[in-house]
Amino acid sequence: MDPQTIIAKRVALELRPGNLVNLGIGIPTLVANYVPPGLNVFFQSENGLIGTGPIPEQGMAHPLLTDAGGRPISALPGASTFDSAMSFALIRGGHVDITVLGGLQVDAEGHLANWMIPGKMVPGMGGAMDLVSGAKRVIVAMQHAAKGKSKIVRRCGLPLTSARPVDLIVTDIAVIGFVDGKITLLETAPGVNVAEVMAVTEAELTIPDKVPEMKI
Amino acid sequence: MKAISVEEAVAKIPNGATIMVGGFMGVGTPERLLDELVRQKKSELAIIANDAAVPGSGIGKLFDASLVSAITASHIGLNPKVQEQMMAKKIAVTLVPQGTLVERIRCGGCGLGGVLTPTGAGTIVEEGKQRIEINGKHFLLETALRSQFALVHAFLADYLGNLSYALTARNFNPVMAMAADTVIVTAEHIVPVGVIAPDHVVTPAPLVDYLIANR
Numbered sequence: 001m002d003p004q005t006i007i008a009k010r011v012a013l014e015l016r017p018g019n020l021v022n023l024g025i026g027i028p029t030l031v032a033n034y035v036p037p038g039l040n041v042f043f044q045s046e047n048g049l050i051g052t053g054p055i056p057e058q059g060m061a062h063p064l065l066t067d068a069g070g071r072p073i074s075a076l077p078g079a080s081t082f083d084s085a086m087s088f089a090l091i092r093g094g095h096v097d098i099t100v101l102g103g104l105q106v107d108a109e110g111h112l113a114n115w116m117i118p119g120k121m122v123p124g125m126g127g128a129m130d131l132v133s134g135a136k137r138v139i140v141a142m143q144h145a146a147k148g149k150s151k152i153v154r155r156c157g158l159p160l161t162s163a164r165p166v167d168l169i170v171t172d173i174a175v176i177g178f179v180d181g182k183i184t185l186l187e188t189a190p191g192v193n194v195a196e197v198m199a200v201t202e203a204e205l206t207i208p209d210k211v212p213e214m215k216i
Numbered sequence: 217m218k219a220i221s222v223e224e225a226v227a228k229i230p231n232g233a234t235i236m237v238g239g240f241m242g243v244g245t246p247e248r249l250l251d252e253l254v255r256q257k258k259s260e261l262a263i264i265a266n267d268a269a270v271p272g273s274g275i276g277k278l279f280d281a282s283l284v285s286a287i288t289a290s291h292i293g294l295n296p297k298v299q300e301q302m303m304a305k306k307i308a309v310t311l312v313p314q315g316t317l318v319e320r321i322r323c324g325g326c327g328l329g330g331v332l333t334p335t336g337a338g339t340i341v342e343e344g345k346q347r348i349e350i351n352g353k354h355f356l357l358e359t360a361l362r363s364q365f366a367l368v369h370a371f372l373a374d375y376l377g378n379l380s381y382a383l384t385a386r387n388f389n390p391v392m393a394m395a396a397d398t399v400i401v402t403a404e405h406i407v408p409v410g411v412i413a414p415d416h417v418v419t420p421a422p423l424v425d426y427l428i429a430n431r
Contacts, residue, residue: 123293
């Protein structure tokens, strides 16, 4: 299984029936592919839609129906549309159950940095700061390391997305949570052992007696 | 509301104007007004919009023609021309979290001085802003935004100027239609009064100054 599939499949296990879920651009978008049928999860697109459906078939795209990246999508039966003030009232107001975002760094306190690299990349924060500040549960879906460097660090060097800590980190080799405020290894990916995860993690992980394997 | 040609409408916009432009990555953007801004070479524009779209589309066309001196937006990352002009210091870019941006515009249109939001507290967005603690939680005071012009794109406009929107093309449009001195609207369809049922009017007619007539 490739790293992105591992991450997307594992995040999908976090979704519960009836959840309102916002998926960020990149790996988080893939989560929708692994939602079990019949779970009745609502996906929000921040540009003003609840009930996003799959990419329409060739020739069926509607120019006024797109995702937050401007790509054509479809709307499922029961979908609703609204303006940006409503969309972010839902986000900031705690009505979104789960937000899944990509990350550049997450630190031992759960702080996420995912919106700029000073001097190199300044795309803007889009909706990320509102999502992390306001969603009930924040899940970071990202590769564990980039170019051999751990993305799970002692302290974020990059500008933070929010002062509010995230709830769960899902990577291609591990699931990491915050138990009693301590960054804790919760699961490892199939075929990966605890020592291997520790070796490529900069932050000092708390290791429980038993660390189960991801059930993906 | 007055129905006028796109040429007449854009002629009312001076160089250096502050302009809100509806749309999200070019969807729900008043393209005909942007094309005419480019044709009339209106320059030094200060744009307020969600994003900078991509070159060749939506607001991107204004950057292609180097007509913008400042932009306030939540995201510019998908338009390399804006990144380029920002790095060359040809344009001033103010990045605002998307939810904060729309609330600031909403405040501007609703007679409010600003809004208290938790978004950005404890990050670099907080710099230079007043931080207010309420019941132990930190909020930033984000002030209202208004502009001289709002360029809005609707799905339906009736002969009076009542507007409704379609799908994800609604986005910032109805909020911006409240927050500018002069509101100029393009619509996919212009329809007789009554076609938009009262319950389906999103932007009431008195908010619209000019509707761009069909050719």
